[in-house]
Amino acid sequence: MNLKDKNENYTSVRIVMVNTTEPGNIGAAARAMKNMNLSKLYLVNPKGYPSAAATARASGADDVLSNAVVCDSLQEALNGTGLVIGASARQRSVKWRQMDVVGACIEIQKAYSTNSLESAVVFGTEKFGLTNKELDLCHILMTIPGNPDYFSLNVASAIQVFSYQNLVYNTDTEFDNEKSKVSSFGELESFYEHLAQVLEHIDYFEENKPKELLMRRLRRFFNRAEPEKEEIAILRGILKDIKPFEKQ
């Protein structure tokens, strides 16, 4: 698998956690971010932080944690950003401009590519999320879709979901399933010929197992598997070793 970065906007994204009560969640958020190429973490009045619980859950993402900026207010954490996105798990009755996670990623990329703006994505407390006053500082309300009958997304999980979606939005994934490895038409035809010869040789075809019909079914089966060159070589190796069965 190769990831091709299309936009290189990762350094333009700031994750802001407001009044987080459980330091373990800060560590888990750092880990979630680093896994998805994000590194800028801002903490507004974190409870019991720094703490061993945060470091333990960060699991190798301690650089994100040690570079985290601790602030006294959300305003302070938003200084220098151009676009502010508030994250919410539940629907809000008051009318902010709402969008889903992909929509938010599109806005972040737009802000970066047209005006080199830094964006903040803001996450509230574990119990209640962002307050309406905090949301007033946001330009967009990002809603993470989910089960309408149970929405209790952990804050680090919400950051994981956003960070994943942001990476996917900004990269092209290529898998090493190179076309060249797939067998050519000629290689396949030559294999089917070989297969038919061997099946004749072992007297497989009979009146109620007619060659034409069975070869068609076998072609359908093998074609569906899209055999690679190496696989065809293995199958032909097997065919070579097949001896006619002694009829009793």
Place this chain on the structure above:
Amino acid sequence: MNLKDKNENYTSVRIVMVNTTEPGNIGAAARAMKNMNLSKLYLVNPKGYPSAAATARASGADDVLSNAVVCDSLQEALNGTGLVIGASARQRSVKWRQMDVVGACIEIQKAYSTNSLESAVVFGTEKFGLTNKELDLCHILMTIPGNPDYFSLNVASAIQVFSYQNLVYNTDTEFDNEKSKVSSFGELESFYEHLAQVLEHIDYFEENKPKELLMRRLRRFFNRAEPEKEEIAILRGILKDIKPFEKQ
């Protein structure tokens, strides 16, 4: 926000956790699943389970946990499924059929809609993921894209990412930004006329602040905000109360 379920395939998806060493991760996985409408959890030889740590992290998703099926082998956990997808965070050199998370969700829906097949998505141990022997039982290798220099996705986070992507793939999200609330052309024109009158009234326009130019800039500004009916009503209320400023 309204979610419209397109496919209703949630009950066709089984999450399988193999040899999980940390029971807290099982609870976090149950919570991640329930948030995204999934409920079928299978546990192969979970260490130290059941445990208080699992229940604590499940946080309201205890029904998923109490319905979880504990198995002695991966084979047992896969009984009854038609499509088996192994999850991996890192690239594998051996050649399984690889795809990303969206690709896996497409295959799950295909299996469900064409043959009513149940699918399993299998997650390995925290430290090493799935072994090659376990992957041999899988039809597809699902790779979660991420930072090439640091890939250490927590197993519950990986389940969160898959479950989120599966929900997004299977739902249409609609926001309550109803078109009818947006002001009509006529309402906006009438507002601009009112605005121009008030600005004349307070002697705002001058030779170096020409009416035509400034009204064009104001129109551009207000149009970009796509004002809703209610917002135009608020703005007109303000205009009504504006008194000419006594020139000194």
